[in-house]
Amino acid sequence: MLIRLGAHQLFHYFPLARPEIRLLRSLVFVLLILFRNLPCLDRTSSVPDLVFYLLVRVSHALIGVLDGRIYYSVHFYGVSGVGREICVENMERKDVGHTNNYSKKLANGVWRCKLEAMLIFIDETGDHDLINIDPQYPLFALGALVISEKEYEKMDAEMKSIKKEFFDDDGTFILHSSELRRPLSDKSDDRNTVMVDPNKRAAFYKAFDTRITVPIKFGIIACFIRKRSMADTYVFPADPYYFSFENLLNRIIRYGNEHNVIHAETRGPELDTELLSEYEQLSKTGIHSYSPEEITAKTSLKLVNKKDNMNGLQAIDLMLLCLARKGLGKELKMIDNDLSPQLVESKYLCPPTIFPYRRKR
Numbered sequence: 001m002l003i004r005l006g007a008h009q010l011f012h013y014f015p016l017a018r019p020e021i022r023l024l025r026s027l028v029f030v031l032l033i034l035f036r037n038l039p040c041l042d043r044t045s046s047v048p049d050l051v052f053y054l055l056v057r058v059s060h061a062l063i064g065v066l067d068g069r070i071y072y073s074v075h076f077y078g079v080s081g082v083g084r085e086i087c088v089e090n091m092e093r094k095d096v097g098h099t100n101n102y103s104k105k106l107a108n109g110v111w112r113c114k115l116e117a118m119l120i121f122i123d124e125t126g127d128h129d130l131i132n133i134d135p136q137y138p139l140f141a142l143g144a145l146v147i148s149e150k151e152y153e154k155m156d157a158e159m160k161s162i163k164k165e166f167f168d169d170d171g172t173f174i175l176h177s178s179e180l181r182r183p184l185s186d187k188s189d190d191r192n193t194v195m196v197d198p199n200k201r202a203a204f205y206k207a208f209d210t211r212i213t214v215p216i217k218f219g220i221i222a223c224f225i226r227k228r229s230m231a232d233t234y235v236f237p238a239d240p241y242y243f244s245f246e247n248l249l250n251r252i253i254r255y256g257n258e259h260n261v262i263h264a265e266t267r268g269p270e271l272d273t274e275l276l277s278e279y280e281q282l283s284k285t286g287i288h289s290y291s292p293e294e295i296t297a298k299t300s301l302k303l304v305n306k307k308d309n310m311n312g313l314q315a316i317d318l319m320l321l322c323l324a325r326k327g328l329g330k331e332l333k334m335i336d337n338d339l340s341p342q343l344v345e346s347k348y349l350c351p352p353t354i355f356p357y358r359r360k361r
Helices: 018-034 047-066 149-167 177-181 190-196 198-213 227-233 240-255 269-285 292-298 311-327 341-345
Strands: 086-089 092-095 103-107 110-114 118-125 139-148 219-226 260-265 299-304 353-355
Touching (some): 118 149, 118 311, 139 240, 177 190, 177 311, 190 198, 198 341, 219 311, 240 260, 240 269, 269 292, 311 341
Parallel strands (some): 219 353
Antiparallel strands (some): 086 092, 086 110, 139 219
16 A cells, blocks of 8 residues: 655644754755755665655754745645645645646755656456356456556557557557457458467567556556356346446545546447436445545546547557456466456456355355
């Protein structure tokens, strides 16, 4: 779990003289010169990083309190810290817009903290029909890719490069897991036919693993529904999609950031309306660990048309199918025919939800 530390709501007044204020400011200047980029802390952070981080935060807070008696707080978040640029000057705290990179500078007595926005891409695999269950694929899964704006720029550029290299993309090609597995299908883009060649197929998945899964910093949250077990266990089972969506929303808020922009692919007018209604309802009633106010403040939902060719949605589509196939025991068939399940699993932000839970006897 990410370490979240900060000086919050410091409105205390300390009777220290101006030389002491200048001393504290000098201390911060020295620290910033020695360490241009403040550390992002997570479970793997070293003790020196933690000590330095705390020292800088205390210095920042004291300067904010002592110099002009203003409120000052900076937020750091591990995986991909996120937010807006805040400018504090002469007791004034104002939002000055979104930024793409995290940086820290002091100019004319104005502290600025630049943070990125967190992007969430969700997709599904399998259908949510609990009556006519396919014995070959008795699973439904909903997954979320959690990534910062800065890392998404890298992912987007690399995916465009891969699509150009393997599928001669002109900006219109869309990666879709079902079409990659059935390149000769009538519904498949003709450019998918390169996947018929086993060598090209293996090369594509290896390129995706080595150029996107491994180097890009992102996380995955997933919920898997064992449909036959759910249908047999409950007289009136919940809809797998909305059950999974609420489960993901809870974890997105927990493992995401102060605001998380959720992107979901459109599924038709009726289903889109149902999803928007479900999200609105959750925003009014709250969920397991979060109040309605927290949901509204920390998340927003955008429906995206597949034709918009958003690479974040295409990436989670491929990764979620990979995880689902591994869960169905198809690892041997996946060799050179899919992404590496071990590499994709290494991106989990938390253990996946598998429902209904199978108790050990």
